[in-house]
Amino acid sequence: MDVPLWLALIVVGYLGIKLIRPPWWLVAVFLLGGYLIADSLLAPAINTVVK
Template sequence: MDVPLWLAVIALGYLGIKLARPPWWLVALLLLGGYLIADSVLAPALATVIK
């Protein structure tokens, strides 16, 4: 069974929010920070660390 990446991310995010119950400002901060870092000069460095 092939699951699209976006569906897996949405499912994991939903479960994480339901089970861990982080504050909404923290969720927004992490999403915004990830978006901004992905478009910065740090993106290639982070890609090598993650892989």
């Protein structure tokens, strides 16, 4: 069974928000921070650490 990545991320995100109940400002900070870091000079360094 092949599940698209976007669908898996939506399901995991929805379950995480429902079960853990983080504050909405924290979710927004993580999303905005991840978006900004992905387009910064730190992206190659983070990519090597993650792989």
